[in-house]
Amino acid sequence: MTEPRRDSRWWGWGDPDVPTELGEAAERMLGERGISTGADASPPEIDRVEIPEAVPVDERVLSAAGAENVFTGNEDRIRHANGQNYLDLLELREGRLQHAPDAVIVADSGPRIAAILEACASAGVAVVPFGGGSSVVGGVTPLKGDHESVISLDLAGLRGIEVDDRSLTAKLGAGLRGPEAEALLAERGFTLGHYPQSFEYATIGGFAATRSAGQSSSGYGRFDSLVSSIRLITPEGELSTLSTPHTSIGPALREVVVGSEGILGVIPDVDVRIRPLPAARRYEAWIVEDFEAGCEIVRGLAQADRLPTIIRVSDDSETEVNLAMALPSGAAGSLFRRYLKLRGREGGALVITGYEGSPAAVHRSRSDVAREIRRGGGVYLGQAAGKGWEKGRFHGPYLREALLERGVLVETLETAQQWSGHRNLYETVRAALKSELAANGMEGIVMCHLSHAYRDGASLYFTVISTQGPDGGAANWPKVKRAACAAIQSAGGTLSHHHATGRDHAPWIEGEIGTSGIEALAALKERFDPSGIMNPGKLLDASRAGSDPPSR
Numbered sequence: 001m002t003e004p005r006r007d008s009r010w011w012g013w014g015d016p017d018v019p020t021e022l023g024e025a026a027e028r029m030l031g032e033r034g035i036s037t038g039a040d041a042s043p044p045e046i047d048r049v050e051i052p053e054a055v056p057v058d059e060r061v062l063s064a065a066g067a068e069n070v071f072t073g074n075e076d077r078i079r080h081a082n083g084q085n086y087l088d089l090l091e092l093r094e095g096r097l098q099h100a101p102d103a104v105i106v107a108d109s110g111p112r113i114a115a116i117l118e119a120c121a122s123a124g125v126a127v128v129p130f131g132g133g134s135s136v137v138g139g140v141t142p143l144k145g146d147h148e149s150v151i152s153l154d155l156a157g158l159r160g161i162e163v164d165d166r167s168l169t170a171k172l173g174a175g176l177r178g179p180e181a182e183a184l185l186a187e188r189g190f191t192l193g194h195y196p197q198s199f200e201y202a203t204i205g206g207f208a209a210t211r212s213a214g215q216s217s218s219g220y221g222r223f224d225s226l227v228s229s230i231r232l233i234t235p236e237g238e239l240s241t242l243s244t245p246h247t248s249i250g251p252a253l254r255e256v257v258v259g260s261e262g263i264l265g266v267i268p269d270v271d272v273r274i275r276p277l278p279a280a281r282r283y284e285a286w287i288v289e290d291f292e293a294g295c296e297i298v299r300g301l302a303q304a305d306r307l308p309t310i311i312r313v314s315d316d317s318e319t320e321v322n323l324a325m326a327l328p329s330g331a332a333g334s335l336f337r338r339y340l341k342l343r344g345r346e347g348g349a350l351v352i353t354g355y356e357g358s359p360a361a362v363h364r365s366r367s368d369v370a371r372e373i374r375r376g377g378g379v380y381l382g383q384a385a386g387k388g389w390e391k392g393r394f395h396g397p398y399l400r401e402a403l404l405e406r407g408v409l410v411e412t413l414e415t416a417q418q419w420s421g422h423r424n425l426y427e428t429v430r431a432a433l434k435s436e437l438a439a440n441g442m443e444g445i446v447m448c449h450l451s452h453a454y455r456d457g458a459s460l461y462f463t464v465i466s467t468q469g470p471d472g473g474a475a476n477w478p479k480v481k482r483a484a485c486a487a488i489q490s491a492g493g494t495l496s497h498h499h500a501t502g503r504d505h506a507p508w509i510e511g512e513i514g515t516s517g518i519e520a521l522a523a524l525k526e527r528f529d530p531s532g533i534m535n536p537g538k539l540l541d542a543s544r545a546g547s548d549p550p551s552r
């Protein structure tokens with residue numbers, strides 16, 4: 001028997017033993033921008049959280065799952081009720097949940113999943129596949145759709161590994177979290193190289209189901225490109241793709257499963273491409289004139305096939321906030337300030353580069369990239385600042401907890417566009433965010449970075465830190481997010497480069513994939529999930545098409 005995991009904060013992100021502190025410099029910086037950090041938005045005790053009453057689980061589902069794998073206690077239901085977007089976290093802190101699964105069922109094998117899905121289909125029970133629960137787009141919200149009850153199918157029991165060290169592939173269980181998968185691979189001398197900021201809790205199955213991208217994706221590839229073959233267990237049988245480096249047999253069914261967000265079935269394991277552990281690593285930081293100059297450097301590197309393993313460019317506003325929040329007294333902070341003084345300028349954009357591989361490859365790539373950054377006007381800040389970024393690369397969500405604790409609104413959204421429309425997308429979305437914050441009486445900071453680059457374009461990742469506004473964050477954020485989605489679509493960007501669709505983007509996808517696209521997805525769903533039990537209301541939600549935007 002595997003129990004659901006209970007090792008993170010139930011009300012938000014992270015290891016409860018890791019403190020969530022803001023720091024004086026951050027408080028000062030926020031205060032100067034009119035963002036008060038004086039509120040106390042601590043969560044209640046868990047036994048005071050109000051959740052919808054549970055509907056008893058149908059006997060057929062109980063016997064398919066095995067009674068010992070069914071958990072109906074409030075703590076487990078609460079831990080599976082929300083993902084990790086701002087509205088999810090606000091609701092948890094307020095202690096009143098709109099949705100909760102009627103039961104959490106932990107699955108530990110493919111045959112068990114098949115039996116559970118079959119029983120749920122005949123009993124009319126909705127199923128929400130649950131990996132790490134780190135979705136920021138409402139992907140794990142336990143919606144019932146047309147059904148009487150809903151279970152959260154927790155895949156924590158699937159943690160196997162099989163390595164083929166000749167082909168450099170590994171079969172990884174869907175329930176392995178990022179650090180677990182990397183530790184198992186490292187014992188054998190390998191790495192997957194997938195490091196999203198949610199690495200600590202997100203799982204292999206979740207990476208596949210959402211087409212995730214990691215901080216090192218420029219070097220190792222996005223998760224979808226690491227998938228060599230994949231399996232999907234559906235209420236109507238199993239789909240599996242051949243383990244082969246490539247095939248020309250029809251459209252890629254692998255791509256039907258990767259990114260399916262739990263609406264077609266459950267991914268029990270994924271065959272991934274692995275690499276030997278890198279012998280050398282080097283991280284460093286640079287300052288360039290402004291965001292545009294940084295993006296141009298990245299475009300040049302991408303188009304010359306010279307991208308390092310990691311490259312990210314923060315816009316001027318993110319650079320300032322990062323330096324205040326994360327590196328206030330470190331080497332980067334003082335060098336940055338000195339540099340600004342020398343140049344008599346007020347802005348500048350931070351660039352982080354990282355190189356991983358053999359010592360020779362790291363040396364070669366570093367020389368190429370450094371030359372191009374210098375040519376683009378960059379000033380070297382050194383390895384200490386790069387190492388500082390590397391050390392704190394998974395700490396952002398803890399800072400967000402600290403801000404939420406003080407009643408500050410923090411949310412992110414991301415998109416991508418080709419280079420010809422990239423600058424326009426940045427400006428359009430930024431302007432929309434700023435003007436909607438102002439229209440709702442919210443004082444905020446809008447910042448952005450580029451972290452995934454291609455020959456033809458790049459991602460843009462926006463962070464908003466603001467006051468909640470007079471009507472409160474739950475009322476105001478959906479309006480801001482709606483403005484951002486509309487701006488993204490008007491500027492030709494994708495609704496998401498790597499966070500996926502979930503519930504939040506479902507009403508908007510017709511604008512991206514068109515009516516035929518929606519119908520094609522609906523036909524796939526009809527084939528694999530005719531009773532519509534799989535993750536209702538996510539990705540494909542024709543009933544909400546054109547309706548109101550993300551809100552709870």
Ligand SMILES: Cc1cc2nc3c(=O)[nH]c(=O)nc-3n(C[C@H](O)[C@H](O)[C@H](O)COP(=O)(O)OP(=O)(O)OC[C@H]3O[C@@H](n4cnc5c(N)ncnc54)[C@H](O)[C@@H]3O)c2cc1C
Nearest residue numbers: 131132133134135139196197198203205206212213262267
């Ligand atoms: C602080 C933070 C930082 C983040 N940073 C990044 C980032 O850098 N890059 C990035 O790509 N994303 C990021 N995300 C988003 C999120 O972590 C990813 O979408 C991740 O891939 C989700 O993995 P998970 O295991 O938590 O999936 P969950 O949140 O549990 O599920 C996500 C979706 O996939 C479905 N699903 C999960 N497992 C399976 C399965 N085995 N079979 C079928 N369906 C399944 C769920 O039903 C749901 O629709 C971040 C999120 C947070 C909170």
